[in-house]
Amino acid sequence: MSTLATTNSLWKNGSFVRLWCGTLFSAMADGAFFILLNWYIVNAMGSGAILGTTLICLSIPRLLFMLAGGVAADRLNRKWIMFSSLLVRGMILACFSLLMLQGNGAWFPVSLYVMAALFGTVDAFFWPARSSILPSLVSREQLAPANTLMELCHQISLVAGPVVTALLIGTVSYPIMFMILACTFFVGTLFVLSLHSHSYTKDTTSASTTESRASSYFKDIVGGIRFTYSIPILALILTTSLFTNMMFSGPVNMIIPIHVNDLGWDGSAFSSLSTSLGVGMIVGGILTGLFKGFRGKFMLLPVILGCMGVGISSYYFIEELSFGLVSHFLIGMALSMTNIPFITYIQSIVPANMLGRVMSLLSLMSVGFGPVSYALCSFLLAKNIATPGLLLFFGGIIFASISLSLFFFRSFWQMEQHPNWRRPMVEEQQLPATLSS
Secondary structure, rough: OOHHHHHHHHHHHHHHHHHHHHHHHHHHHHHHHHHHHHHHHHHHHHHHHEEEEEEHHHHHHHHHHHHHHHHHHHHHHHHHHHHHHHHHHHHHHHHHHHHHOOHHHHHHHHHHHHHHHHHHHHHHHHHHHHHHHHHOOOOOHHHHHHHHHHHHHHEEEEEEEHHHHHHEEOOEEEHHHHHHHHHHHHHHHHHHOOOOHHHOOOOOHHHHHHHHHHHHHHHHHHHHHHHHHHOOOHHHHHHHHHHHHHHHHHHHHHHHHHHHHOOOHHHHHHHHHHHHHHHHHHHHHHHHHHHHOOOOOHHHHHHHHHHHHHHHHHHHHOOOOHHHHHHHHHHHHHHHHHHHHHHHHHEEEHHHHHHHHHHHHHHHHHHOOOHHHHHHHHHHHHOOOOOOOHHHHHHHHHHHHHHOOOOHOHHHHHHHOHHHHHHHHHHOOOOOOOOOO
8 A cells, every 4th residue: 555545544544533633632732731830830930949849740640650551551441541531631720720710829839739740640541542542443554654643643732732832821821821721631532532432442352351350450560561571672662761761851841941941031932942842843753754664774763862862962052042943853853753663663563452551661661760850850950069051961961872872782683573563564564654645
């Protein structure tokens, strides 16, 4: 099947389109929420320490419940997991907005911490379900372009979310902005609710369902961990993700807004940087499509990740906004050009009845050391041991070093020899590019 025909067939798949739209609203609200939360704390409350604590409260529940979310995705109806997560996140932001409208400052920052913790808990269940549902909605030959389109969904949200946030900042109050994000989550529930049940239950056999119900959540979690780390390349991908994201979480998610504020730039500048990141991800997604998911070229991925680390380090030298926009653009490109190939690879080699747990482990690795990174950055800033610029500089260097260390592992050099990964090539199924003709 040609690239264009494969892509067009995805847009004719009603279940995929509904999933894509639901994910778009969820990702857009998530991205805008993160930007709004950061800027509200840094600008309105003027405290880097509160920002670090809030991010820890957001990340620790994700860390604790991510594996349980993976087991739930393998056991339960994935549609209702996603629907419930969207609905509850909207309710959390709506309640927080109403609390802000009351103007009772005595509840801050405690209410901020509680809101972040609840939001992180519910969010932990959405993404394993969303990642593991995709292979049951599309055919095997459509999996790579479907992943690229889902990545494009996130890229659009990273562009639209900051743009909307920038327009709202200074125009409406913070409570109204949080209420708008709550409504965005509610819209997402409508698309997920319209998914047909047969679309995502067909890949689960009755035997595996019975076995899953009979076993405990703890046993399922342990079984997922054992399965993942019994396959060297999966263990390598997840471990690398753990440490690279530690170097990414604190410096990029926490330090950049503080650094931007220290430079005297306003919320619109911060939103512009986030928009540049999203545009870079869109361009990276297009390039990934043109290179057919880098199939046969996986040796380029550590180099691309290394360049991403250089982009993070370059913030130490930023004096003009234009320089920051270029750095954010390059980081966004690198994110897409590495995320899409690795996710498609994992979905291709992992059995359907284990996919929810493996994807939850990948998500866990993505946020696993996030709280540690936030706490460490907060400590270094509070003790005046390092400036925000230095944290970005050294975080980027460590990120690049860890990424390039993939070349030292034999399992990485041989990863494209896995029989499940080679099977589409044997069957002459091309890995279609999503945005190319």
